[in-house]
Amino acid sequence: DQQVKQNSPSLSVQEGRISILNCDYTNSMFDYFLWYKKYPAEGPTFLISISSIKDKNEDGRFTVFLNKSAKHLSLHIVPSQPGDSAVYFCAASAETGANNLFFGTGTRLTVIP
Amino acid sequence: DTAVSQTPKYLVTQMGNDKSIKCEQNLGHDTMYWYKQDSKKFLKIMFSYNNKELIINETVPNRFSPKSPDKAHLNLHINSLELGDSAVYFCASSPGLLNSPLHFGNGTRLTVT
Numbered sequence: 001d002q003q004v005k006q007n008s009p010s011l012s013v014q015e016g017r018i019s020i021l022n023c024d025y026t027n028s029m030f031d032y033f034l035w036y037k038k039y040p041a042e043g044p045t046f047l048i049s050i051s052s053i054k055d056k057n058e059d060g061r062f063t064v065f066l067n068k069s070a071k072h073l074s075l076h077i078v079p080s081q082p083g084d085s086a087v088y089f090c091a092a093s094a095e096t097g098a099n100n101l102f103f104g105t106g107t108r109l110t111v112i113p
Numbered sequence: 114d115t116a117v118s119q120t121p122k123y124l125v126t127q128m129g130n131d132k133s134i135k136c137e138q139n140l141g142h143d144t145m146y147w148y149k150q151d152s153k154k155f156l157k158i159m160f161s162y163n164n165k166e167l168i169i170n171e172t173v174p175n176r177f178s179p180k181s182p183d184k185a186h187l188n189l190h191i192n193s194l195e196l197g198d199s200a201v202y203f204c205a206s207s208p209g210l211l212n213s214p215l216h217f218g219n220g221t222r223l224t225v226t
Contacts, residue, residue: 002155031212032212034214036217041219041220042219042220043117043203043205043217043218043219043220044156044203044217045217046214046215046216049212049214051212087154089156093212095212100146100158100161100168101156101158101215102158103156103157105153105154105155106154
């Protein structure tokens with residue numbers, strides 16, 4: 001039972017354009033959402049997060065949007081750079097005290113120079 | 114100076130063997146985790162460990178056991194290895210506070226033949 005879903009396994013974007021990665025979740029108890037970036041043969045690296053009390057969080061070129069009613073979040077990267085090419089994982093957790101993250105299956109982003 | 118380090122990076126072994134994967138974090142974090150990434154690239158929590166409190170994902174076979182000699186280490190022992198145990202195992206740590214990002218190691222690719 002996958003509670004966090006990323007329905008696009010891959011995305012290709014031209015350098016300089018916007019990349020939009022999407023994520024849906026089913027558990028209404030989730031109140032903290034994160035995006036991780038992963039290069040081959042490395043572990044996931046934390047990118048940006050948002051709590052359920054907000055609908056937008058921005059950090060440089062990265063912005064995460066949260067739509068609680070739709071149980072949907074997205075990551076916008078503007079402008080996209082070739083170094084952004086990686087697999088992006090969406091993750092979520094609920095205030096259970098365990099801080100356990102539920103991950104999506106990832107979206108492979110390729111930024112074309 | 115890697116924040117979360119795990120060894121070995123690759124582990125190839127035969128069915129029925131017992132093996133261990135070591136994990137160390139130098140971030141001063143209170144909570145450590147083991148995640149498994151299966152062939153479908155799905156990252157799933159196996160254990161979280163905080164101040165001697167172990168929280169186990171109920172789907173994890175009891176052949177898997179985490180051992181924490183101190184706050185900076187959480188090793189994973191696997192008994193009677195099976196073909197289905199082949200996966201990439203990631204160690205992670207966090208400050209132990211709710212809604213704090215996890216920091217991951219680079220993973221151990223386990224292949225059971």
